[in-house]
Amino acid sequence: MSTTSFPPPEPGRAPSTPPNPPTPPDGPPPTDHTAPVPPHPTDPTAPQPPWTQSPPPRKAPGAGRRIGELTAVALLSAALATGGTWGAMTLANDGASPTSRSASSDSSPAALPISTAQKNAPDWTAVAGAVSPSVVAIRVEGSNGQGGEGSGVIIDDQAHVLTNNHVVGGAGRSPKITVTLANGRSYAAEITGTDPSTDLAVIAMKDAPSDLTAITMGSSKDLAVGDPVMAVGNPLGLAGTVTTGIVSALDRPVTTEATTDQPSSPFGQGNQQTEPVITNAIQTSAAINPGNSGGALVDAAGRLVGINSSIASLGQSSGGQSGNIGIGFAIPVDEAQRIAKQLIETGKAEHAFLGVVPADGTATVDGSTLAGAVVRDVTSGTPAAKANLQNGDLITAVGGDRVESAVSLVGHIRQEAVGSTVQLTIVRDGKEQTVDVTLASRPSS
Numbered sequence: 001m002s003t004t005s006f007p008p009p010e011p012g013r014a015p016s017t018p019p020n021p022p023t024p025p026d027g028p029p030p031t032d033h034t035a036p037v038p039p040h041p042t043d044p045t046a047p048q049p050p051w052t053q054s055p056p057p058r059k060a061p062g063a064g065r066r067i068g069e070l071t072a073v074a075l076l077s078a079a080l081a082t083g084g085t086w087g088a089m090t091l092a093n094d095g096a097s098p099t100s101r102s103a104s105s106d107s108s109p110a111a112l113p114i115s116t117a118q119k120n121a122p123d124w125t126a127v128a129g130a131v132s133p134s135v136v137a138i139r140v141e142g143s144n145g146q147g148g149e150g151s152g153v154i155i156d157d158q159a160h161v162l163t164n165n166h167v168v169g170g171a172g173r174s175p176k177i178t179v180t181l182a183n184g185r186s187y188a189a190e191i192t193g194t195d196p197s198t199d200l201a202v203i204a205m206k207d208a209p210s211d212l213t214a215i216t217m218g219s220s221k222d223l224a225v226g227d228p229v230m231a232v233g234n235p236l237g238l239a240g241t242v243t244t245g246i247v248s249a250l251d252r253p254v255t256t257e258a259t260t261d262q263p264s265s266p267f268g269q270g271n272q273q274t275e276p277v278i279t280n281a282i283q284t285s286a287a288i289n290p291g292n293s294g295g296a297l298v299d300a301a302g303r304l305v306g307i308n309s310s311i312a313s314l315g316q317s318s319g320g321q322s323g324n325i326g327i328g329f330a331i332p333v334d335e336a337q338r339i340a341k342q343l344i345e346t347g348k349a350e351h352a353f354l355g356v357v358p359a360d361g362t363a364t365v366d367g368s369t370l371a372g373a374v375v376r377d378v379t380s381g382t383p384a385a386k387a388n389l390q391n392g393d394l395i396t397a398v399g400g401d402r403v404e405s406a407v408s409l410v411g412h413i414r415q416e417a418v419g420s421t422v423q424l425t426i427v428r429d430g431k432e433q434t435v436d437v438t439l440a441s442r443p444s445s
Contacts, residue, residue, distance in 0.1 A: 122228050122300035128242045130302045134215035135295055137180040137234040138163055138189075138203070142171030151233035151295030152179065152203065153215050153304060155340060159208035162340050163294030164309050165194045165201040179205050181212075182240055193343030197351055198414070199256065199277045199309055200336055201294075202343040215296060218303025220282060220332030223247050231286040231308055231328070233295025245286030245326075252283040253407040254329050256310055280411035281329035282306045288328040297330040306330030335415045352416040353442035355382020356389060358406040363394040363427040370427060372396040373409035387437040390428065397425035413439065 134154045138161070140147035150167030154160070161179060168177060168191055177189040187205040194201040227247045235241050256277045284297060288308050297306035312327035342349040361374025372394040378384045395403050398412040399422050416422055418441045423434050 119228060119300050122244075124230060124242070124244055127230055127298065127300065127302045128232070131215065131230070131232055131296060131298050132240055132242070133182045133213040135182065135232045135240075136161055137237075137239040138167055138294065139178040139180070140168050140171045141176040141178075143174075147171040147175060149234060149237055149291050150293040151291065151308070153294070153296045153307065154212055155202075155217075155337075156214050157212060158344075159205040159212060160192065160340070160344055161189065161203050161205065162307060162336060163201050163203060164307065165196050165199045167294045168201050168203060169194050169196065177203055179203070180239065185209070193347040193349070195339050195343060195349040197277060198279070198331065198335065198339050198349070200307070200331065200339045200343070200349075202340050215298075215304045216302060217337060218299055218301070218305045218333060220305050220334045223250060223282065223299070223305055225249060228300050229284055229286055229305065230298050230300075231284065231288050231292060231295060231330075232298065233288070233292035233308060235289035235291040237291055241292075243287040245284050247282060248285050248327070249283035251280040251401055251408070251411070252329065253405065253411045254279050254281045254310060255407060278407055278410045278414060279309070279329070279331055279335075280408070280415055281309070282332055284328050284330060285326045286328060287326070292328075305333050307333070307336045332415065338417060350418050351442045352413050352418050352420065352439040353383065354413050354437065354439060355379045355384040358395065358409050360405045361394050363396075363430070365427055365430060365432055370394065370396050371404045372427070373403055373406045383437050383440050387424075387435050389424075389426070389435065389437075392428070394427040395424055396427060396432075398422055400425075418442075 136152045136154060138150045138152045140149070148167060148170065150163060152161040152163035152167070155162045168175065175191075177191070178186050179189045180186045187208055189203045189205045192202040192204045225247050228244065229247055230242055230244045232240075232242050256279070282297065282305070284306075286297070288295075288311055292308045293310075295308045296304055297308055299305050308328065308330045310329045311325075312329075313325060339349045355378065356375045357377040357379075358373035359376050360371070362369050362371050363374075364370075375384075375389055375391055375393045375395065378389050378391060395409055397403055398409065398416075401412060403409045403412060413422075416439055418439060421436055421438045423436050425432060425434050427433075
């Protein structure tokens with residue numbers, strides 16, 4: 001089995017992106033206006049199709065453009081059946097630079113007892129031994145035998161497993177799901193809840209053993225660029241694989257397509273559709289490949305800091321390399337843990353809502369030019385309107401974290417909790433100022 005190209009992965013599409021693609025909308029139509037401005041006067045909140053449709057590949061390498069021109073972001077589930085397609089997504093080329101956050105040892109969850117793990121000399125053997133029992137392999141089969149393979153993380157003693165929505169969401173309404181533990185034991189599982197907007201899902205093992213090992217939760221807020229991390233998962237069906245690297249960047253805006261199911265599918269149980277997912281992701285150099293989706297990204301103390309979800313790949317003009325090239329992305333654990341809790345409690349998740357239509361923009365302050373998200377429209381009655389945001393305001397930071405594009409703003413807002421108050425840094429009439437905004441729940445369609 002080659003590790004430099006995808007096997008037939010799970011269903012999806014492989015769009016290619018023009019040099020200056022429109023930003024995908026944030027949220028379901030027609031009411032969510034926390035979205036970048038569309039390329040033409042249409043409903044700004046309606047889901048946009050891929051910029052340019054291309055025939056779905058089977059065994060061919062993933063479509064994309066060269067790094068610097070276009071980077072493809074591929075969902076990491078390896079398909080089980082031939083004839084499947086895979087989703088190649090676009091990485092927002094907003095020029096965002098790596099961002100570091102200060103660590104807070106006081107607020108960090110207790111680490112696993114794996115010796116005195118140090119950032120400058122991690123004991124990866126101990127970390128692997130402690131974490132591997134908490135990471136599972138997931139196999140999904142639809143009614144026609146189609147489906148995929150991925151990874152998951154045991155998050156509690158109730159047999160709940162956190163994974164990616166695209167691992168379990170593409171094989172119809174009632175797929176057959178099998179979870180295999182690190183010791184080789186397999187159990188049937190069912191979907192507890194899915195959230196296409198964040199590409200997260202929770203499944204529950206049936207008749208699970210009582211000796212499950214739940215992973216120790218960390219905090220993505222404690223990460224800094226350069227921190228050592230380990231990826232654990234099921235790449236290409238090779239269960240229990242561990243790779244190491246560093247945190248290459250934080251708050252990297254990544255756009256992918258999520259999978260949802262509606263009636264009348266080729267599987268006979270649902271129709272696979274897509275909607276945009278925008279994540280301010282953790283970028284890592286740890287090698288991840290198709291099948292790593294839903295697996296764990298842990299720190300040097302064995303604490304979960306992210307859920308592996310996508311990779312960047314070179315285009316066919318670069319030789320067709322579709323596997324790991326040292327650029328992988330993970331959903332921050334703070335966001336993943338919040339969504340997982342909602343999925344376990346109610347089967348669905350709610351998302352923060354600002355109420356603006358942003359676009360990429362710049363402004364000049366004290367002789368220097370700042371990039372950000374310019375407000376094109378403010379919807380009445382929304383948090384943005386109540387905070388007196390105005391058309392033409394350039395949003396340059398959320399909670400002190402830089403915003404350099406419309407996609408970046410959407411990613412920042414989506415990772416916040418409903419009801420939280422965030423401080424926006426804006427430029428208005430050539431002057432910087434701050435505005436406090438209390439985010440509401442995104443309206444449903």
